[in-house]
Amino acid sequence: MILPNDLEDLLELDLFLDIQIGLGLFFPKFSLNQIKGVNYYLCCGYETIKSINMISQRIEAQLNEQVKSEAFSSQLYLAMASWAETQGFEGVAAFMYKHSEEERAHMLKLIKFVNERGGHAIVPALEAPTSKFDSLLPLFEELLSHEMEITNKINELVHATLEEKDYTTHNFLQWYVSEQIEEEALARTILDKLRLIGDDKGSGLYMFDRDITGITAKSANDATEGTV
Numbered sequence: 001m002i003l004p005n006d007l008e009d010l011l012e013l014d015l016f017l018d019i020q021i022g023l024g025l026f027f028p029k030f031s032l033n034q035i036k037g038v039n040y041y042l043c044c045g046y047e048t049i050k051s052i053n054m055i056s057q058r059i060e061a062q063l064n065e066q067v068k069s070e071a072f073s074s075q076l077y078l079a080m081a082s083w084a085e086t087q088g089f090e091g092v093a094a095f096m097y098k099h100s101e102e103e104r105a106h107m108l109k110l111i112k113f114v115n116e117r118g119g120h121a122i123v124p125a126l127e128a129p130t131s132k133f134d135s136l137l138p139l140f141e142e143l144l145s146h147e148m149e150i151t152n153k154i155n156e157l158v159h160a161t162l163e164e165k166d167y168t169t170h171n172f173l174q175w176y177v178s179e180q181i182e183e184e185a186l187a188r189t190i191l192d193k194l195r196l197i198g199d200d201k202g203s204g205l206y207m208f209d210r211d212i213t214g215i216t217a218k219s220a221n222d223a224t225e226g227t228v
């Protein structure tokens with residue numbers, strides 16, 4: 001809510017200058033204080049309308065935590081890509097580089113949303129991700145485990161928006177809910193294939209690496225009658 005002391009600052013805004021000039025022209029007998037008084041109530045109304053769509057401090061803080069989680073995901077997958085590249089798994093490296101970019105896009109989407117809603121998205125400091133993996137199986141096990149953690153965080157965030165009655169953020173987060181279903185399904189499909197390869201470390205992994213960019217997972221969201 002605007003206090004009278006803030007009026008001078010607000011009067012610097014074009015919108016409120018226009019209002020003040022307009023009032024002065026139409027009501028030349030009004031004193032400056034009377035005009036400022038009318039402006040004050042107009043400003044209060046403006047701020048009330050603006051505040052209705054602003055995020056609460058709690059949601060802002062949790063969205064900023066999610067910014068950090070998505071940023072860390074991007075770094076983790078970048079580290080996985082780099083390791084795979086050094087091991088000669090070019091297909092896995094390409095897959096993970098792309099995945100890292102996607103996580104960065106998830107982070108940017110959150111940053112823009114927080115700022116659009118009157119909050120301040122904070123670019124976080126990050127811990128270094130794991131840089132070495134024993135083989136592809138533990139790498140993808142870590143990926144799935146990490147995605148499951150992210151899903152839990154998204155679910156907690158969605159729950160908080162309902163408690164705060166913030167339906168705009170709730171609606172925005174539905175995209176992340178769907179995305180998590182797809183990402184977990186894809187990670188499980190990849191792990192199934194790696195377990196099928198089992199001890200066939202030669203040609204099995206060669207073909208896996210060659211084909212990984214073409215692996216897709218059908219999620220329940222994509223299923224339509226007769227195509228499952």
Ligand code: FEO
Pocket residue numbers: 070073102103106147150183
């Ligand atoms: Fe953006 Fe894979 O979570």
